[in-house]
Amino acid sequence: METQYTSTRNSNVHINTKEAIVKGFSDDNGLFVLPHLSDHKINLGSIMKQDYQGMAAIILQKLLPDFSATEIKQCLHDAYDHSFDTKKITPLVQVDNFHVLELFHGPTSAFKDVGLQLLPQLMKHALKPEQRVMILAATSGDTGTAALAGFKNTKQMGITVFYPHGGVSPIQQQQMLTTKGNNTNVASIKGNFDDAQTNVKKIFNNQNVKKQIGKHVSLSSANSINIGRLIPQIVYYFSAYQQLIQSHQIQIGDQINFTVPTGNFGDILAGYYAKKLGLPIKKLVIACNANNVLADFFHDGVYNRNRKFYKTVAPSMDIQVSSNFERLLYYKSGENAEYVKQLMDDLSTNGQYRVSKDVLNRIKQDFSCGFSDDRAIEDSIKTVYQKYHYLMDPHTAAGYQVMRKIQKQDSKTPMILLSTASPYKFVSAVSDAILGHHDQSVIQTTKNIYNTTKVKIPNNLTDIWDLPIAKSPVIEPNAMSSFVVQKVSEVFSNDQN
Numbered sequence: 001m002e003t004q005y006t007s008t009r010n011s012n013v014h015i016n017t018k019e020a021i022v023k024g025f026s027d028d029n030g031l032f033v034l035p036h037l038s039d040h041k042i043n044l045g046s047i048m049k050q051d052y053q054g055m056a057a058i059i060l061q062k063l064l065p066d067f068s069a070t071e072i073k074q075c076l077h078d079a080y081d082h083s084f085d086t087k088k089i090t091p092l093v094q095v096d097n098f099h100v101l102e103l104f105h106g107p108t109s110a111f112k113d114v115g116l117q118l119l120p121q122l123m124k125h126a127l128k129p130e131q132r133v134m135i136l137a138a139t140s141g142d143t144g145t146a147a148l149a150g151f152k153n154t155k156q157m158g159i160t161v162f163y164p165h166g167g168v169s170p171i172q173q174q175q176m177l178t179t180k181g182n183n184t185n186v187a188s189i190k191g192n193f194d195d196a197q198t199n200v201k202k203i204f205n206n207q208n209v210k211k212q213i214g215k216h217v218s219l220s221s222a223n224s225i226n227i228g229r230l231i232p233q234i235v236y237y238f239s240a241y242q243q244l245i246q247s248h249q250i251q252i253g254d255q256i257n258f259t260v261p262t263g264n265f266g267d268i269l270a271g272y273y274a275k276k277l278g279l280p281i282k283k284l285v286i287a288c289n290a291n292n293v294l295a296d297f298f299h300d301g302v303y304n305r306n307r308k309f310y311k312t313v314a315p316s317m318d319i320q321v322s323s324n325f326e327r328l329l330y331y332k333s334g335e336n337a338e339y340v341k342q343l344m345d346d347l348s349t350n351g352q353y354r355v356s357k358d359v360l361n362r363i364k365q366d367f368s369c370g371f372s373d374d375r376a377i378e379d380s381i382k383t384v385y386q387k388y389h390y391l392m393d394p395h396t397a398a399g400y401q402v403m404r405k406i407q408k409q410d411s412k413t414p415m416i417l418l419s420t421a422s423p424y425k426f427v428s429a430v431s432d433a434i435l436g437h438h439d440q441s442v443i444q445t446t447k448n449i450y451n452t453t454k455v456k457i458p459n460n461l462t463d464i465w466d467l468p469i470a471k472s473p474v475i476e477p478n479a480m481s482s483f484v485v486q487k488v489s490e491v492f493s494n495d496q497n
């Protein structure tokens with residue numbers, strides 16, 4: 001029998017994997033999930049013998065069974081064989097008594113590349129010849145950049161990205177505005193990431209938009225709400241484990257911990273999926289920045305977004321509605337879609353919800369949580385650089401002190417810190433931390449960091465220095481739907497697409 005996905009908010013929904021990827025988001029505003037995840041255990045001994053693509057093939061075949069083995073092999077080849085700067089794809093680096101999983105070796109120097117090099121390939125094999133799809137992405141900086149790189153010039157697809165005006169780093173903005181494609185569109189909105197994400201979700205199920213774009217065009221998502229974006233991220237948890245075995249730090253079957261800087265909760269949820277598939281993970285440690293909704297939730301089980309929104313030095317994590325937490329609530333409530341729907345209705349009506357003690361305790365069995373404010377982030381960048389000569393970006397650094405607290409309670413279990421982006425994407429904060437100042441010019445600041453640290457600057461970031469920067473409109477959140485309609489008509493008006 002085909003593996004059927006359902007919705008976090010309605011257990012009567014049944015959808016196969018190709019359709020789930022093309023749709024991206026359920027009609028009831030829920031997220032597609034695979035029930036009984038632990039029934040899909042992976043043989044650890046066999047998967048540990050594979051290279052990265054081989055591990056990915058095993059995981060994808062388990063969770064996306066509508067794709068043939070040949071399709072998956074082709075997708076993995078096209079996604080990973082030539083676009084990362086290392087064959088390991090996500091190399092593990094030892095620093096003191098912890099390990100950093102570097103997820104920034106792809107074409108835009110952030111972990112999103114792992115999902116967004118593969119998603120367009122999966123989409124290509126899932127689309128019927130007559131179908132057209134406009135992919136929407138809400139971004140706090142990294143997803144939009146990686147989505148543009150992944151989807152640019154793809155046949156049958158267009159990509160439209162919305163980012164918060166003034167809410168991403170100058171380099172992230174420059175990356176987005178220098179990406180050229182015959183199907184790429186970018187706008188900034190007068191609002192924050194949550195406004196962009198909420199409105200994108202509304203657009204998916206907006207009947208008026210559906211009518212205007214016509215039957216042959218559908219909308220889908222490049223964010224981790226799309227299960228096809230999330231599943232590729234499970235692979236690097238297995239790869240990290242394999243690298244620890246290969247460096248004789250652990251033996252197969254030993255437990256390990258992961259600390260994951262967290263915004264939309266996709267990256268860490270992929271770790272939870274890895275655990276359910278059989279990877280020996282003891283704890284997944286959630287690290288927030290000053291937007292610490294989740295850290296407060298761990299105290300009393302109340303998820304409350306009625307609070308000040310902070311623009312921090314880790315802008316990609318400036319998020320108060322962590323979309324994928326909904327998927328965790330689904331699993332931790334015993335796959336109770338009615339319960340999840342009630343919580344999500346409370347969140348949209350009152351800006352908050354409270355989970356039962358049981359659900360909170362079940363979450364705490366697998367997860368811990370903490371946060372770092374801007375000061376702690378800059379202190380961490382400085383400390384780790386001065387003591388261990390390792391240069392972290394501000395998002396990775398948001399995890400450092402949170403991780404150290406857990407290591408004090410449990411010094412024996414090996415710890416891996418996920419490094420989400422290159423430090424060269426956030427040069428002002430990095431320069432402030434290690435040099436005590438930054439230059440007005442991003443290029444000069446980048447050079448200053450390089451001259452001091454000799455840490456290599458990724459080519460993709462220097463390549464954009466001289467490229468022409470496109471103008472992008474600044475729009476009100478309520479104008480996003482008409483922007484999408486207009487871009488659908490522009491991108492798909494000629495037969496080439």
Ligand SMILES: N[C@@H](CCOP(=O)(O)O)C(=O)O
Nearest residue numbers: 139140141142143224264316
């Ligand atoms: N942190 C993201 C925001 C959205 O997260 P996603 O993993 O759901 O795409 C960003 O940098 O854009």
